[in-house]
Amino acid sequence: MPSLTRDEALHRADLLSVTRMEVDLDLDRGAETFGSRTRIHLTASGTGATFIDCKPVTLHSATLDGEPLDIDGLIEGRLPLPVTTGEHVVEVEATMGFSHDGEGLHRATDPADGEDYVFSHLFLDAAPAVFACVDQPDIKAPYTVTVTAPAEWKVIGNGAATTSETGVWHLSETKPLSTYFVALCAGPYVSVLDEHDGIELGLWARASMAGQLEEHADEMLAVTRASFDYFHSIFGIRYPFDDYDQVFVPEFNAGAMENPGCVVLRDSYLFRGAVGRDELLTRANTISHEMAHMWFGDLVSPQWWDDLWLNESFAEYMAHRCLVEATDYSEAWIDSTMSRKSWGYSAERKPSTHPVAGSPAPDAKSALANFDGISYAKGAAVIRQLIEFIGDDAFLTGIRDYLTAHSFGNGTLADFLRAMEEASGRELDGWSRAWLETAGVDAVEVARMAGTVSRTAPGAYPADRPHVFDIATYDGGVETSRVDLTLEGSQAPVPGVDLEAPLVLPNAGDRTWATPVLDEQSLDSLRGQLPLLSDAQARAVIWVGLRDGVATARVDPRLLVDLGEAALVTEDNDSIFSRAGMHLTGRVIRVLLPDAEQPAARARMARVGEKVLAAAEPGSSRALHAARLVARTTDDVEGRLVPWSQGRDLPTGLEGDVDFRWILLGQLSRRGVIGAAEIDRALEEDRTMTGQLGALTARAAIPTVEAKGEAWADLTTNRERSNHELVAISAGFWGPEDLSLVEPYVERYFIEVPLMTQWLGEDALSRVAAMNYPSRFVNEGTLALSRACLAREDLQQGVRRQMVDAQSELEEALASRTAFPG
Template identity: 75%
Template sequence: MPSLTLDEARDRTDLLTVRRMEVDLDLDRGAEHFGSTTRIHLTASRDGETFVDVAPVTLHRATLDGVELDATSLAERRLPVSLTPGEHVVEVEATMAYSHDGEGLHRASDPADGSDYVYGHMFLDAGPTVFACIDQPDLKAPYVVTARAPQDWVVIGNGRATQDADGLWRLRETQPLATYYVSICAGPYVQVREEHDGISLGMYARASLQAELERHAPEMMAVTRASFDYFHSIFGIHYPFDDYDQVFAPEFNAGAMENPGCVVIRDSYLFRGAASDDEVLTRANTISHEMAHMWFGDLVTLRWWDDLWLNESFAEYMAHRCLVAATGYDQAWVDATVARKAWGYSAERSPSTHPVAGSPAPDAKSALANFDGISYAKGAAVLRQLIAWIGDDAFLEGIRDYLGGHAHGNATLADFLGAMQRASSDELDVAAWSAAWLETSGVDVIAVDRQGTITRTPPQDRPADRPHAMDVATYSDGARTSRVELTLDSPSAQVEGLDLAAPLIIPNAGDLTWATPQLDGTTLDALPGQLPQVTDAQARAVVWVGLRDGAALSLVDPRRLVELGEAALPVEDDDSIFSRIGMHLTNRVIRVLLPEDEQDEARARMAAVGEQVLAEAEPGSSRALHAARLIARTTEDVDGRLRPWADGRGLPSGLEGDQDFRWIVLGQLARRGLLDEAGIDAALAHDRTMTGALGALTARAAIPTPEAKEAAWRELTTSRELSNYELVALAAGFWGPADRDLVLPYVERYFADVPAMSGWIGEDALSRVALMAYPSRIVTPETLRLSRATLERADLPQGVRRSMVDAQSELEEALLSRERFAR
């Protein structure tokens, strides 16, 4: 299937405008198919040949101004159309297929009660699988949508939905929308509603999650209200769309999608059991992030996919800013460091790194390759650098200029830079700043030596001259003994006023810039004794993320991280740091970077940390919850911990009846061969929910027998019935047996079988499966050889290629680390 190219998009923009879209959907035709009739009202500027995008199961009828088009001319989702100057109407009637891979109109069945639910996800180019359209982001148009649905269903969409006497749902006409922002959700959803600042707020969930929705809604509504108030105050434009509905949908691929007036969010955010403080913070961040998109992306939309950052970087930055300023989540920037920036730095280390802005996107599919931690986390960090350079008042003035000047239209990097230049001092060259920060790739290494010299080293293969507005701080026995703010705009400089005798010198301690801090030898040696005493959570987060980078680049022995985790995690009081670093130590450092013969002992040390924290933490606290999860992932105490917890005995306070925690424990028992198919079936009988079904799939894939591995692999790579979530669940359990010989034959099979799945799974879903199923735990030269050979294939799907490139980069890091720090 061809992907729309930039040249093709420009040709269509030059030829036509889309004035109005009318879409009629019939969702009452069973579980596999739905009806779709579309009327595209457009105006052509001249004679020209073009095409309408549509991907039907059956194309029943297509007309141009009432004249039948040749339906047999439809090829590869393109229906040719010949236009003359003036106004036209293209009408297309088709039968479409529901998807199970999270793209288009996804339909999922809830095993808790047998009910079906539908959500629409048109990003990036899935719109034509739902309705005929001119599918490119710069041809925005108002939408009028109707939907016929089963009698017990409700319908939610971009415009307020009302039901006629005959049962037909009509959605109010929208403001101009890009095709990929159109969404419709339908099913027996339950809801809570309230009003705020003239905006009707709704939250929807599956009927089986009604109790969870009602329990969590007050906190989520509070974040929603506070975010609206904050964004109204700084953007100067009231929310520009219809009702603001947030739909917690089953099997949603991403964290959330910012469809105007109909935000779709993964329903795992409606925590069934215990939820930690950092999980609630992450959900709050998601809510605020998607709302920021109502202005950045929805009101003002990128003209082409190479400006994806205009959506994501701004929403990422604004959400964290809003949480700190308006919602009481004052540790949001610490969470951003250990969760989001760590993700972005990992993307920067990969061969697939790219600039924040202006990355070539010759076709729509290639844009997905840049939908990563650089567009999100690095972009947000770069915006903080822009603010440090031009000032916050000028930044906000520029934002208001940008949003007001392009409202309900499209914009480019040049438009943004123009607004910032108008708002800033004439002496400042915003274009030069952009060339240094937005239009270059790579991350600089910042180091401070014991003579007070600070150095800035860009990657050798990606030279750049980036000025850093940042700080350097020193610590001794927990106290900060000095802090200096500076702008580093040269390769090196002398920092005056630092306490150079302090045990810890931490560059970028406030995490004000995008850079990897390289710690000096004295600081590295002092960390186990000193870091646990540092009271500044932001500085601790910076140290940990710097060590992650150092270990990945083979500059720091991964054993140092285990040693520091053993010393610092027992007293770590920031939820995000404890959670994210604990996961990184167990999932990456111990089971990938360390040699196999050292992994059991290192896991035992982490289990001991978990036991210590659990014994000392307040019962039922977030800290106790994280400690219990750490124990469940690492302990070898089968009879004292795993079996009793699986049976519901001796559980920590707050985890009684927590099925999600139970599935973690059951997965560990299955991996050890202590839970068979019958035991998993028995557990599933007590948790017949979507989450329970996923937990059972992961546990089955983890059973360490040849038969179980073969069955799991066959199901993962050949079943066309499994959803996107089910495929990921299988992959999550597959590679973990103690006996690696059980899975070694599947290393080669991965590189043949997973790319072949592109025949029936969408690009976005398959890229996630490819990343999760990659044999990253089999750290051998043979795995690397097979991976490199596969990447030489010309027919590799783009999403799979990007996932393999990133996973292979981490495999190369692990091989180098094991070689460099071999004992």
Template identity: 80%
Template sequence: MPSLTRDEAVARADLLSVTRMDVALDLDRGPQTFHSLTRIHLTATGDGDTFVDVKPRELHRASLDGVDLDVGLLAEGRLPLAVTAGEHVVEVEATMAYSHDGEGLHRATDPADGEDYVFSHLFLDAAPAVFACIDQPDVKAPYAVSVKAPADWHVIGNGSGEIGDGGVWQLAETKPLSTYFVALCAGPYVSVTDEHDGIALGMWARRSLADQLQEHAPEMLEVTRRSFDYFHSIFGIRYPFDDYDQVFVPEFNAGAMENPGCVVIRDSYLFRGAVGRDELLTRANTISHEMAHMWFGDLVSPQWWDDLWLNESFAEYMAHRCLVEATEYTEAWVDSTMSRKSWGYGAERAPSTHPVAGSPAPDAKSALANFDGISYAKGAAVIRQLIEFIGDEAFLEGIRQYLGDHSFGNGTLADFLGAMERSSGTQLSEWSRGWLLTAGVDTIAVDRAGSVTREAPADHPADRPHAFDIATYTEGAQTSRQALTLDADSAPLTGLDLDAALVLPNAGDLTWATPLLDEASLAALPTELPLITDAQARAVVWVGLRDAVALARVDPRLLVDLGEAALPTETNDSIFSRAGMHLTGRVVRVLLPEDEQDAARARLTRVGEQVLASAEPGSSMALHAARLVARTTDDVEGRLVPWSQGRDLPSGLDGDADFRWILLGQLTRRGVIGAAEIDEALARDQTMSGQLGALTARAAIPTEQAKADAWADLTTNRERSNYELIAIAAGFWGPQDLTLVEPYVARYFGDVPPMTAWLGEDALSRVASMAYPSRFVSAETLELSRAALAGDLQQGVRRSIVDQQSELEEALASRRAFPQAG
């Protein structure tokens, strides 16, 4: 099916404007399909040929101003339309199919009670699978939506809803929206409601999660209220839409989606067991991020997909700023360093790196490929650099100008920069060229002879001015600190203690760069890092080393040494949990040679045990330590078996089903338990989370038959949801004896790409990434991967394989640079 090109979008927008959308949906027609009736009220500037977007199971009829159109002309989601100058009404009636891949109108069954739940996710071009439309971001219109639903269902949408005659819900007409923001959630959802500053607030979840919703709603509503107050104070424009509902839905592909007035959030955020502070922070960040989108993305939308950064970079930045300045999560920038910036740096290292803004997006699908850590994390870092460049007061004034000038319309990079130039009196074309329009991450290093240098990647030369700081430490104490702006390839340093044990560039993490530590600083880290009290500096060390190891500049064994030395005294949840996950999931599992992995894993187990013994029982840190032990220990009889049976559990983990599935997965991959024990555990946890845990555990069973069954389930079962497929992939490659899954390395490249025949691009790209045989670090795997990329692949799968192959190449380079001793 063709993806809308930018040229087509420009031509269609020149010809047509949509003045109103009437959408009537009937969801009471069974679990497979629903009925869709759309009236598109449009105005044509002249005579011309164009098309309406619609992707039906069956197209029943279509008309233009009451005259039937030939529905047989529908081809690849496009219905031809010939218009004359003036106003018209297009009416389209169709039967649509529910999806199970998280796109369009997704329908899921809750195994806890057998109830069905529906939610829409229309980004990037899935709207035509729900209703006929002119599907492009710069064609906005008010929406009047009605929905017929089963009698016990509740319907939530962009506008507040009321149920009328015949069980039909009428949703209030919206402000002008881009098609991809139209939202609909329906099912026996339960709610917690509130009101703040004249705005009705609602939080919704599946009926089986009513207890979790009640437990977590007070904290989430407090973040919601504080975010509203903060954004009202800095944007100068009140929340511009209807009620504010946040709906926690099952099997959602992303973290959340910023539909105006109806934010959709993955319901795994309604934690059902023990939860760490960093996880609560992540959820709070998501809530604030999606609210920031009400202004950046919803009130002012990108004119075309190459300006997605105007949505995501700003929501990313504003959410962290809001958490720090308006909530209890004042450590949000530390969490950003550990979780978000590390994601973005990984995207920069990949061959698919791209500029923050202005990336070529000749069609919608190509833009989707750039929806990554660069658009989010790097974009947020660039905004921090912009503020250093023009000042915060000018930045906020520019924001208010931009939002005010383009309310309920669309904006571009030029519009945004124009507002910033007017507010600051500063010309930004050169700054923009280096930071927004050129890809790549610079390295920053300090020469102890007295200079600091920057170096842009050879493939992406750029002149980026960096505003940052350098700090020095001896015995954990800061001995000097200097803020500077580096706008040349090198500059002299004065006033810094360059004889200190550790010299740390970008210690405050103000800029986007890889800090390269000198040999003396690297040697001092095992002693210095545990003593540094500045959590932000510690996070910079961990993420900088993550980048340096990936670039084969630093031996991965140093990270294991640091884990053993520094994590036992770490006090920040985000640093402990993220560093621990990186060590176990990447450094030990992939970068170290196979015969060193068990010993390194045992060292991390001792770290977990040490922290578990010393942390306050039931604390967030104790929880993360217990999870680290569960992921790494070989103590089957002393830890895995009794904990899985609910015996001798750390405080706070009694009855934690999710923790139990971690343990059962570890026992399964070792062959200690099998299908019977998994079925028994699932019988006690008949929930969506339990179902996913069981799929992962079953895929980990280390027998030839179990692997064959899991692979067939993964690659041929068209009834599996996106979440179920990822769960299977998560357990498949885990056996201690890798020869058991070695035959599937080649099969991955032959069996996964064809899944595009039934799985949406976004969902399949996630499955392709999770299923990639990353544990097989060999030239043979690389050869198979390169051969696959030489063929014809769907764009999303290609991007996933390109990025995973890049990580494979990093692992091979690391092993060559730092071979096993002896």
């Protein structure tokens, strides 16, 4: 189907405004389809031809002011609509299809009890698969929604829900919404209800997860209440919508979606086993992030998709700020460095890098491709630099003015900059061009002999970005000096810096968006200095800087393995330990090191895990992460993997943890120790959706020719598989110790995965394409196949983007192995 272009959107917005939407949905027609009736109240500014967006299974009727429209004219989701000046009502009746790929109106069956659950995910252009509409972000309207559902179901949406004796649910009329924010969740959901500051709060989940919901409700509600209080205090505008429901749904593609009054989150956040503090922090951050969207994105929405940063960058920044200032997660910025900024820096290294704002988005699908770590993490870092530039008081004043001026409407980069300029009295055009409108990340480096710090912009994206940051020095893990500075040119002196210290670290406080490049003396000192370093933020900056160093073939990946062995045994920050450990095992060892060196490096990480596990407080978050590291890396089948998988000799806190057991079963399956029969028995003991996914991963990992053939066929031809099931199969497929088992599928990947676009939505297929890229085959043959595939003109846009990015990582691996052959 064609993607709406910006020119088409501008033309349609000039011609039409929608004043009210009435949507009636009938979800009681079985598991495959549902009924959809829409009344669109609109006003035309003149006479002209335009179209309504509608993607039905069957279009039954359509009228304009009671007169039939030609339903045979519906082509590729567009129903022609001729209008004359004045007010009109368009009515459309259709049968729509439930999806299984996480887009539109998704329906999933819970294997624990056989119950079905429905949720909507209409971002970016999936709304027409649920109801007819004028689908673009700058055409907002109030919605009234009615839903017919099975008698035992609950219905949750943007407006407060009530039900009549006939079983029809009525959702109260909303404030003006963009189409992609309309939300509907339906099924036998269970809830925990509360109230705060006059706002009704609801937490919802599948019936089979009632215990987990109740267990985690107090923590999640505490974060919710704190976030409301904090955002009310700094935005100066009360929460602008109805009740505030957070619905944890199965098989959700993203982390969460900020539908006004009805936030949808993936239900894996309702942890069913042992959980680390960093995982609780991640969930708290997601809760606060989605609430920040009630103002940034929902109250004020982007006029077009090139300004998505006005949603995501601000929610990213505000959530971390809120956690640090209003909750006990004071380490949130450290977690941001390890998890979010590393993601953003990786996006900057890829050919698909783009500016934070003003990225070319000629159509909606192009904008979706830029929904990445730049829009989130870099945007948040740039906001921190803006605050350094104009001051926090001016920033908050500008925010309030921007939100007030555009409430229930749309905003643009120009609108935002105007508000900031008026609040601060500073001209921001040059600052915006450098920071928001130009791609690329600068590198900052201290020259000891010269006593200077330099800034190097990427050659492909030159810009004069002013940086406000700090430089700190360390000896024996103790800080010996710290200097704040503003670097406006390419170089500046650094008076007051202890340049004799073993370790000199630019951007030690991680206040700016820049890669710290360590001088040779500092790099050489890390084996001794990093294990002693008491500054957790500095440790995070070093790890992320090294991540960039190995990716660009400036740093030998063996150094990271050495540092993992030396420094992770003393690491007491969950985010650093878990993220650095995952990067070491999943990227550095698995891909960057030559194949022959990988077993020994994994064994070293297993010893780290064992040491930390032995020293950690039993049942602590640190012990949990250590046990997971052991499970991922150990070759001790009889002493660790088998007894742990059988529930024997488990570390404290992991007794009965079925998620941990599936990690172990996956490792045993990958080694050929267990097979399908053992996996089936484990699934019988864990008849849940998570158990089903664990079993799919374990089966795909079985190291036989027959099992790999079955898994590949299941992945690429089974049209009944959900989005999450496909990802689960992908997670197990490429992991055998004997790579010859999967080598035949390298070429098949480039042929068969793109064909899945015939039945799988773009968001879901993009994730499958990324998960399945044969990254372990670091050779010129894989690169040649990849380049040949990307030369095709028929690749789906999202798949192309994922392959381009994965190919760039393959090229990084080849460059690293060439630079550091061993």
